[in-house]
Amino acid sequence: MRNVHLSTRVSTALLAALLLLTQAGVADAHIVSARLGDFYAAALHPLLTLQDIVLWGALGVLAGSLGAARGRWLVVIFPLGLCAGLGLAITMNLAPPPPVVDAATILGLGLLLATALRLPLAVLGLVAFGLGLMRGAANAGELVPQTDLLLYVAGLATAGYVVITLVMALTLIFRRPDTEPVSHWRGIAVRAAGGWVAAVGLMMAGLSLAA
Template identity: 25%
Template sequence: MKRSAAAWLCAIAILSATTPVRAHAPLDGVGDFYAGLLHPIIVPTELLAIAAIGLLLGFCGFKHCHYGIPALCGGLILGLAMGFIDVAEGAGSGLLVGIALVAAATVTAGIGLPVAVAAVLALVGGFAVGLDAQPETQSFPMAFLTGTATVLSGTVVGLVVAAVVLSRDKFWQEVAVRVAGSWLTASGMLYFSWRLVGPSG
């Protein structure tokens, strides 16, 4: 019981931490692998999208997770691969926050999506994160290493969030999932407001 509550509190803390302070955080002083590994975790918009997708998949059920998590992984790979054809930096930011808003608002409203729709959202969300997390290195081996780490990290975060939400079996846990969805929705709206107003306000 205590372990279950602790796991839920930890998951909620991670979800609530996804506030849109800035689009990217510096990764100076770390190697390419760790830069890729940390990127989906420390960049607020990427974490927002992955957490919202994981929340949606776990909320909808096991079958949605079964297809949605591989779709998220595939989207990450596809988005990162687009970096080799010179996609504009930050091209995925608006898209990934839009996907996050759709996923989080769906959970907040308590709407269950068809498996195919949830999987498509996961695929597009992963694609947007991959676009946003393109490695800066010019070396193909290093870019491949960084991208692999990003795919691994993003997939694991989405899987963990989905697994925690999927394990809910008490009323307070159901409420916590809805609250987390509302927090993520609010974070996405704040990010869009920040982009419209600008950093200088």
């Protein structure tokens, strides 16, 4: 009798598990049909591209090394540049920038970090917006006719906001630019990281020109 009850309970548990799995499948299909996948695709694609990882990270470090008063503007300017670049690429059918342009931009950002130049806020904003334009246009290459443009733009802008904010905040915590001079070992470490970024850009430029 006890075995019968145990078998009944096991069968009930299995049936409940199957029902839950079925409901999970329906929920997932509902999310896909709502095209939220375009949002996640736009947000994740830059994190899987070497140029975006290096450029976005270097820009965030540059913003953090200049202090919170200047760097916080990039939290707004850079995502706006991404949206503008994506929009221009769609409306004007612009081609993504060639690899040598990405390499030159990485080299330039690396040199700015390595030399610890105190860029004026207007120049820093132009650099961030120009970089956003370039990388927004590059990410437009992933669009297909079925893509929900509103969700794709929102995903790309959200990724830019999150990456710049997090990298800038971590750099501010590490670098302490408002209290420690650039000659402090923390400032030297940031400058050394800029040298590595510049080296990456130089290698990419050499490979692109050789190709």
